[in-house]
Amino acid sequence: MHAFAIWLKGTDLSWLVTHHGWVWATCEALHFIGMSILFGCIGALDVRMLGWWKSPPVAGVNALVRWGVFGFLINLVTGAVFFIGEPLQYVDNPAFRFKMLFLVLAGWNVLLFYVTGVADRIESLEPDDDAPISAKVFAGTSLFLWVGVMFFGRMLPFLGNSF
């Protein structure tokens, strides 16, 4: 991993990211915008399932999930830019490792949500219908994991040495 990080740091692309202040700053802004889109749209489905926002039908809220994926893609790209720019400040950072762990768990949670058929079961819920407990568990787990991703992302400069 270290060898890869050192090689990455030596590439022209890495140089490009760190030697133009606006690249890093723009990606930072985009990373937070993507975060808000992701958290808003995925969180909307989570709070619908948890029963904190029961007025819309689940199928209506489901249409927001693709926008959450859009926010995630923004963050995947901008996050990759940070990693390419300064790989060495991430590879040894415990906060970064926890962030990646929570990210993988969140992805696993999404996968299980669709594979186990819970997503299909709640698709037909009308306004004011209560979601089954299995859906609530997935929703609570999702919120916890995404807030965790956010927490360890924010802790990158404090637990580790990144900026």
Added chain:
Amino acid sequence: MTIKDGRMGIRGSSQPQMREPESEPAIERAIDETIRRYFMRHEPSPRVYARAISTAQQPSAAGRDGSTLRSWIVAAASATAALLLVNIALHFFGVVAARAASDIDGRTGPFLLWLSSTGLARWINESETVFGYSGILFLHTLGLAMAVGASVVVDLRMLGAASRISVAALLPVFRFMWIGFILNALSGAMLFAADAPRKAANPLFEFKLVLIAVGIAVMAMMERSLLKSGSGAALVGSERRLTNLAITSLVIWTAAIAAGRLVAYTL
């Protein structure tokens, strides 16, 4: 709230307009009381209510299809422009901010000096635990995600996405936005206290505050608009206004986030 309005309407219409024979108002009152009791017991369920609203909205939603694409293009282009503008401002303000930073001591007023000397400010700066600066910064990020995330959900719906969510069903989303905003006002005040003289000297920080004020005002206008229209039918007239507010909101939040991020990098 329309349900309540309807109930009030029934009660209101029972007021006799002019003097009538004694018996008739009494009968009317009795009938009215029966109707009122009926509505008290059999209030239409939100599901029935939401269906009625989404049915009422169908024609207008169909009529807007042509302008939806244009709204999206305008929203995306404006948000990108906002992001670029703020980043250009970085280079301009960065110079100003650096100059201001070198002159902080000479220009710090008594209030800022007092603020940065308070126990709270010193504790935030010196605490090594997660409850200190880093934890407050995390809460500030969480509040941002809640406030802007909730706004994005409302804006997306106004621009035509997720049209199966009735507009009236959007109102509870504003609650999440306000919680996020209050969280950020409190955590932001603490972060400001911890670094008052430098933050106050940074023009980008003032720019950010103005953007947030405008962003919150836009969202409050949208909420008021939705509260007032209530039912789908009344919404048709204000559709264009709501679309414009949604685009403005996306642009302002994009710029506010960019400005906020840049504050961390200019000083």
